Amino acid sequence: MSTSTPVRSDAEHDAGSPRVRRQLVASLVQRQGAAAVLVVVVIIAWLSLPSFGTAENLRDIALQSSFLAVIALGMTFVIITGGIDLSVGSVYALGGVVAAWASQYGLLAAIALPVLLCGAIGFINGVLVSRAGLPPFIVTLATLLFARGLLLAITDEGSTTFTIKDQAVINLGSSSFLGLGIPVWIALVLFGIGGIILRRTRFGEAVFATGGAEGSAVLMGLPVRRVKLTVYVMSGALAGFAGVLTAAYLQSGVTVIGVGTELDAIAAVVIGGTLLTGGAGTLIGTIVGVLLRNVIGNIINQIGGLDSNIQSVISGAFLLVVVVAQRLLARSRSETE
Amino acid sequence: MTQQALQMHGATKRFGGTLALDDVTFELQPGSVHALIGENGAGKSTLIKVLTGVYQLDEGEVRLRGEPVAFANPAEAQRAGISTIYQEVNLIPLRSVAANIFMGREPTRFGLVDKRRMEREAAEHLDRLGIEVDVRRPVGSLGLGAQQMVALARAVSTAADVVIMDEPTSSLEPREVATLFSVIERLHQQGIAIIYVSHRLDELYAVCDTVTVLRDGRRVHTGPLADLPRLELVSMMLGRDVGEVRAHGATTFGERAHEVDESAPLLLEADHLRSRGRIEDVTVQIRPGEIVGLAGLLGSGRSETARTILGALPRDGGEVLLAGKAVPGGNIAASMRAGISMLAEDRKTDGIIPHLSIRDNICLAALPTLSSAGLVNRDKQDAVVRDLMERLRIKASGPDQKVVELSGGNQQKVLLARWLATHPKVLLLDEPTRGIDVGAKAEVQALIEELARDGLGVLLISSELEELVDGPDRVVVLRDGRSVLELDEEEVTAERILGAYAAAGEPTFEEIIEEAAVASDTEEPR
C-alpha cells in the first residue's frame, strides 16, 4: 500500500528542511542555553580571578554542588510531570538529622532509615497529589511544615544535635576517589541512572506524557497516578539521601540546614531548561543549573568584600539575567503566537 | 447466538443535573462496523467514555465477550482489547510522533526503550496510512488533520478486538478519509468490531453495516444501515418527522440566496501573503457578501493563511487590506478592531475557555461593546447571549453552564456565537462545521448564508468537499503554501477541486477510493 500511495511534495517536512532545522537548533539552544551561559561565566572567572581555576576550588564547587544536585534530580522528575515539590528543603534537613541519629547503628541504617522515612513523606505527597487530586504546590507546602515540625520533635525542639561517630558514615561524606569527593561520584551515578530512566524507559516516557498533557495520557492508558506517586516518592527519597550525604559530610545532623533549599532546587531545574508547566526537561540541564548557582556564589566570594545584602541583590539579578538570556536565545518565531 | 463483542445494558450516566445516558442498551457484533449517531450532545462520546473506563456508570453494566467488566480507567480497557480514538485529539504535543504512537507500549530491548526500532516502526505505520512525517518531530507541530492520522496509527497499531473511533474524520481530507476507510475495511476483514461515530452521513453509509441512533441520551433505534433511508435516519436523530426534515433541508447550504455584487469594492484583499516556513505566497480576495472557500490538502497551509490574515502568525510578506485600508501584520487586536474575526480549527486548545460559562465564552471577544467604562453590562450581555443561544440552538442547562461540560458540537456553536457577537466584517471560518451534527450544520450553513447576505465576507475552510462545492461563491485552492488556482461559482465541482489538488499528477477522489479498496483487499492481515 505504501508504494501505491501518491507521495506529496513533502520538502517541508524533511528533517533537512530549514523549518525543521530551525526547530532543532532552537531546541538545542533552549536545552543548552544555560550551559552556554555557564561556559561563558566560567571562562571569565578563570581569566579574571586567580584562585578560581585552582583544582582545589573546582573540586570544592563540585562537592558543594553534589548535595543540591541530588535534590534537584528528584525535583526534575516531579517538575516534568507538571508538579512541584516544596517539601524537599525540610525533608533534606530531616534526612540529615535521622541519618546522624541512625549512624550509631552503622552505615546501612544511616542510609536506609532516612531514605525510607523521607520516601514515606514523598509517598504522602504522592498520594495526596495523585489520588486526592490536590494541587502539588499546596500539598508539598504542607509537608514542608510537617517535615520541619517532625524534625523539631525528634530533636527536642531543635535542642539536641546528633553527631556522627561512625567512621564509615563519615567516609561517605568526606573521603575522595580519583580526586573527587564521594558525594560527587554518587551524584554522578544517580544522574546516570536517572538519565536512563527518563530517556530510555517506558516509565520515563510516561513521566513526560503526564506532564505534557495529563488528560491525554490518561486516555492513552498510561498509569498517570502511579507515575505521579512514584516521582514524589523519588523526590522525597532523594532529598532524604542528599540529607544523608550532607550529614556524613558535616559529621552531624544539623537542624538549621535546608531552609529555602526547595527554591534553590527549583531555580536550578528551571534554569536548566525544564518547563515548570511540565512535559519537557533534561537532567543535564539540571546539573548545569546547579553548577551555575554554585559557580556564581563562588565568584561572588572571590570578588570578596561585598556587603551581604548586595550579594543577594547580585544573585537575584543574576538568576534573572540567566533566565532572560536563555529565554531570548530560545525564542523561536512560533512562540510569538 | 453468537457471542457479542461488547454489550451495554441499562446504562445510565449523570453529570450533575444532566442525564447524558438514560437506560441505554447497545450491542456490538463481532466483525461489525457499527455506526453511532445522534445530535450534538446526544451522548455518543459519553457512551464511548463509559465503555472505555473514562467515566463510571451510575447504573447498568458493560459486558465484554459476555463477561461483565468495569474498567476503572482507560488503561484497563486497553488491556482488555479495546482501542479508542477519542473525539478531541488526545496526544502529547511535546513528544515525538513516534513516541505518541507507541506511548505506553514502547518496544524494549533489555528493558530499555528501543528508540531506533520505535521510530522505524512508527514510520512504517504512518507510511501505511500515506502520511510522511519525520517521526521525531513533536506531534504538536503537526496540523490537526495530521494529528488525527497519528491518533489513527496509534489506535490501529495495537492488537485489539474492538476499535472505537469518535469522529475520526472531522479534520481529514478526502484522501485521508479514503485511507481511513481502507483501514476500517482491513480491520473488518480481520474480524475486529468497530464503533464509528461521525456526523458525515456519507461516510456512515460507505463503511458501516449497523447503526444505533441516540437522542437525548436515549437509544431510539438500532438496526442494519444499508436499507435505512437517509431522511429517516436524520428524522430519528432530530426527533422530527420526515416531512419536516425534508422541508428544512437537513444537509447542505441552501440555494444561493444571496447575490454577490461583482462590482463592489473588495472587502478583504490579502495579497501575496508570506509567513516564513508556513505559507509562501497566498492571495485571497473577498467581496462584501461573498463566501470564498479555501481548499487544499492536509498541510497545504489553509489554517496558516487564515491565521496570518488575522495576525496570529507573523506576516513576512504581502499585505492585508480591509476595505482598502491596510491592516498591520502580527497584531490580532488590530485586525479584530478592523473587523476581522477567526474561528480557529482546534476548539480545544485555541477556542474554548473551558471553565468559564457559556455566557462569558460568547461575550469574551466582544467585551468592549458589551461593557461601558470597563464595567460589564449584564443586560446587554444577556440579550446577546440569549439571542445567540437560541439562534444556534445551543443545548445546555443554561448560559451559566461551563463550556467544558458541553458536547463537542455545542462547544463549536458557542465559539461561532462568540465571533458573531463581535459583528465582524470578515469572518475567517476554519472548519466551522467540524464535529457538529447534520441539523446544526444546516443551521450553521444557513447562518453563514444569512451573514453573507447582510454583507459579511466569509472565508470558509473546510475539509468536507461537499461544503466547499455548495457553499462558496468562489474557491481558492492552495498547494504547498501557495494559492495555485481560483474557481468561480460555476466552475466549482468536486472534480475540479480534486483535480487542482492533483495538479502534480495526483489521482482523483474516485481513484483514491478505488485504490484503497484494492490495497485493502490485497493487504495481508498482520
Place this chain on the structure above:
Amino acid sequence: ENTGGSSAAGSAGGGPAASAAASQSSGGNCTIAQTGYPKLDLTKAKVGFSQSEKEGNPFRIAETQSIKDEAAKLGITNLLTTNAQSDLNKQISDIKSMLAQGAQALIVAPLNSDGLQPALDAAKAKKVPVVTIDRLVTSKPCTDYLTFIGSNFVQQGQRAADAMDKATGGKGEVAILLGSSGNNVTTDRTKGFKDELAKYPGLKVVVEQTGEFDRAKGQSVMEQLIQSHPEITAVYAENDEMGIGAVNALKAAGKNPGKDVKVVSIDGTKNAVQLITKGEYNAVIESNPRFGPLAFKALQDFEAGQPIPDKIVISDDAYDSGNAAQKVNNAY
C-alpha cells in the same frame, strides 16, 4: 539569627574598650609550637573573616564592624570577608574559598555549633589557625580550631532570670518569647533561664512560644497571649527585638509595660536600653558583639608564641533601671 535590635547606624561597634574585655579565660594552654603551625606576621598576612548571617541586625552589624575596625587599627590590609547568608553549606564553601585564596588566619562566626567540621579540617590541613567567635562549635580546641571567644549563652539566660527576680520582686507569671527553633542560642538561653528560675519559687513559666527573634512576630505572639493569658505579669524575651515587640503589644492592649508587665531580654541594643530609661522595660542582659580586639589579640598572642586558652569569655554587661541612663551609649 543570633540576636537583633536596632540602633542608629553610627554607633555600631563603637563601644568602650572595657566592654570588649575578656571576663574570664579558661582551659588549657595552646601554643604555636604545640600545633606546629608556621609563624607569621599578622599585619602582613591575609586574614579571612566568615560571617554567618546577613548584616541585617545590630548584633551582626556591630560584630562585622568590630572585626573590620580592629583589622584597620592593626594595619591589616588584606582582610577577606564572606557572608554565609544563613546557609551552612555556604559557610563551609566560604571558608574553603578563602583558604583557596590564600588566607593565613581565619576568624569564623559559626552559623551553628555543629557541622563546620569539613571547613575546620580544611584549615587544619593548610595549617591555618581559626578563631571562632560568638558561637561555640563542638569540635576540639587547639586541634580543630584555636580558641573560642564569646558569651556564655546559658549564663545569659541565668542572668536574665536573676534580673527577672529582681524586677518582679520574686513573684509573677512569666511568658517566654523563644528564639528560632533549632538554634542553639535559643536552646541555651532557655535552659539557663529555666534552670535559674527554679531557684525562685514565686516565678512560674506559664507559656513559651517562639517569636523567631523577630520584632513583628514577638509582637503578634504577645498580642495573642495578652488575650488568652491575662494573668501574665512578666515577659522574658530571648532577644531585644522580641522584647520590644512585646512592649508594642502591651501598649496597644492598654497595659503598662515595665510596670504591669515586666520585660527582660538579652542583647543590649540601644533601643531596648532606651526603653529602660523610659521605664517601659525592666532589664537587658548584654550579649557583646565586639569581638574584634579580642580575636586579633588571640591571634597575635598565638603568633608571638604565648599560650592561648581554649575559651575566652567576653564580658557581657547588664542594664537595668539603675544604670541604663548613664550606660545607654554603651549599647549597640
Place this chain on the structure above:
Amino acid sequence: MTQTSTRSVAFDRSRAAGWAQEYGVYVAVAVLFLGNVLFTENFLSGANVRTQLIQAAPVVIVALGMALVIGTEGVDLSVGSVMALAAAIIPLYLGYGVAPAILVALLVGLVAGLFNGFLVAFLRIQPIVATLGLLVAGRGLALVIAGGQLKDIDDPNFLQLGTGDVLGVPIVVLVAAVLSVIVWFVVSRTTFGRRLVAIGDNRRASTLAGLPVRRVLVTVYAISGLLAAIAGVLATARLGAGDPGNAGQLMELSAITAVVVGGTPLSGGKVRILGTIMGALLMQLVRATLIKHNLPDSTAQMVQAAIIVIAVYATRERSTR
C-alpha cells in the same frame, strides 16, 4: 431495590461534596471560631476579635493580589520582598511627610510589580522563576537601602495608621476591607476581571480572541506589587519600625495558602475573593489557636500542615467520574 438506594447515596455524596467545595472554608472558619469560643479563654472579647482581624489584615491584602495573579495561572513569590522594600523606604522618606513617604513606597511596589509583569508577559518567563528573582534581590535591595538596619519610626501621624481607629474599626482592618471590596468588584464586574480569568484558563484561546493578554498580565502583577507595598506600609506602621530584614518574611507562602485554601485553583481560570479572605482568616485562627494553647513549635507546624491539607481537600475540584 438496591440500585436506587446506591444511586441516591451516590447522588447525595456528590451533592455534599459540591457543597463542601463551595462552603468548606466558611465551615472550617466557623468551626474553629466556635471551638475557640468554647475552649479558649477570652476568645469572644472585642479586643481578641480585633487582634485576630488586625493580624490577618496584611495577609488578606497580599492574598487579594495573589488571588488575581493565581487567576491568570501565575504566582508572585516576590510579595514578601516588596513588603520589605516598602518597609525600607518609609523611614527614609518620612522626613518629607507621611503622604510622600507612603506614595514613594507604593510607587516602588508598583514598579516592582510592573517589572514582574514585564518578565512574565513580554519575555514569557515562567512566573515562579520571574518572581523568584525579585524574591532574592528585593530583600537584599531593601536592606541596602536601609543600610541593613531596622529603623524606628516615631512620626505619630504615621504610627496612627497602625494603631488608630475609624469608628471603632482599626484602620488596618478598614483598609483591608475596602481593598477586598474593590478587588471583588474588579473581578466580578469588570471586563478586566473577565479577561483575567479567561487568560488564566486558556491563554492561547484568549490571545486568538484578541484579548490584550500582555496588558492584563502586566496589570495583574502590578496590582499584586501595589497591594504588597500597601501591606508593607501597614505592617511598618503597626510595628513602629521599618524592618527590611524581616518584614513580609515568608509572606508569599502565607498568601498562596490563603488563596488556595479559599478555593482558587492554582491552575488559574477562577478567582474567589471571599474564599481568599476566609482562607486568610482560617490560617490566622489556626495560628492563634496554636499559640493560645501553648503548643510547642514542632506540634504547631505539624498541625498547621494537617489543617492545610484537610481544608484544601474539602474545597478541591472534583473530576467528573
